[in-house]
Amino acid sequence: MKTKEFALSIKDVSAEGVVEGYGSTFGGAPDSYGDIVLPGAFAESLAKHQKDGTMPLMLFGHKADEVPIGTWDEMSEDRKGLWVKGTISLDDPLGARVHTALKRRAMRGMSIGYEVMPGGAEPDPKRAGVTMLKALGLWEVSLVNFPANRRATVTSVKSERMEEFARRLRDGEPMPVKEFEDILREAGVPKSMAVQIASVGYAKAIRSESEGEKAKDDALRALKEAAASFLPRT
Template sequence: MQVKQGAALLDIKALEEKGQFEGYASTFGGEPDSYGDIIAPGAFAESLKAHANRNSMPKMFWQHDAREPIGKWLGASEDSKGLLVKGQLNMGVQRAREAYELLKAGDIDGLSIGYRIRGYEVDEEKNTWTLTKLDLHEVSIVSIGANESATIEAVKSGRLIHEVSEKLRAGVRPSERELDAWFKGILDCSNSQAERAVRVLLKGQGEPDKAADGLALLRALAG
């Protein structure tokens, strides 16, 4: 599953001694962020409702790294400004204690969301996306300088993979380059595996029937 990372937002409102804090993980409307995205009011509503029904919350990671959970989110809700989150750092975890000290000193104050796009509108003239429906997977504490380039690449990759999935669902044949990126992102294939999959499923290795069957399989995988 490809999860897109949002631009870091410098808006942590409060930090308590025991590691509880709150802040805005995303804001609505306004100018596009540095990746050309605008998040519409209500974009998180269905995802937050689904989390509530499952009695779950988005994960709290350090720098979008699933190997480094550093606490848990106690609450997440939309208001007129954006997505307000309240969290508890796990002070028994070294990385969480480090995050707390960095937050307290003001050395970092960024929150960034990890999500999957479910609905969007595109303004091709302005090259902006208005994201209308998002599945919220995680909210990370981030230091912008260390994370910015990786986030930009993740955003570019996430958009391409989303566009290829939409093409497949619509029965449109993607290019070889698009399919190569799709295999790597959706199915976590290596470079050689992705190249071979494109050759077999899209080209059918010279056999039209196999190519047609392969494209049908890709559409099924895209949902």
């Protein structure tokens, strides 16, 4: 079995451990091994898994001698690459540690374990040392620490803090400004921008909740202006 790593970019992680994104991407520049995965490379393997009622394993660091840290529930190819969605086992100590690392954005990569099918690879006629991968048998998709290719990403993982934020707004009990600022920073908003949005726009919005529609519109406008002041000017 061969392995191939891809970059992992976390947005949020759900309390239930749900994660989704791309285990591999198609085309682009060769990865650190000199390989390029072509569209359709996983089609035959995914079809076989579906026929057999199986799914590639979810492992940590390709540790096939340990039980999987969760399950991949869905996999498919789209124009970008191999899209995957699964659930980490939070009652497993290793799964819980991986979940925590994802929440803290400490985890750096995703990696596939595969075999090249007969006739599934050929050299790029235009670039020496580059191999085009056309047909791969997919065994597992691991979460790993170090990526080799920076294009595959986890694009969506449900955030329990954002869920709580929305619920408290609906219940008329908005979060304190500092907590909202923390959520913005966890989502990747720069510190100065998060402070400005939370302390100006959001603070005014929650103060205006009981002051009528015009006050709400003014607060929303202030929130947009606070965010716009930090965006690049063209």
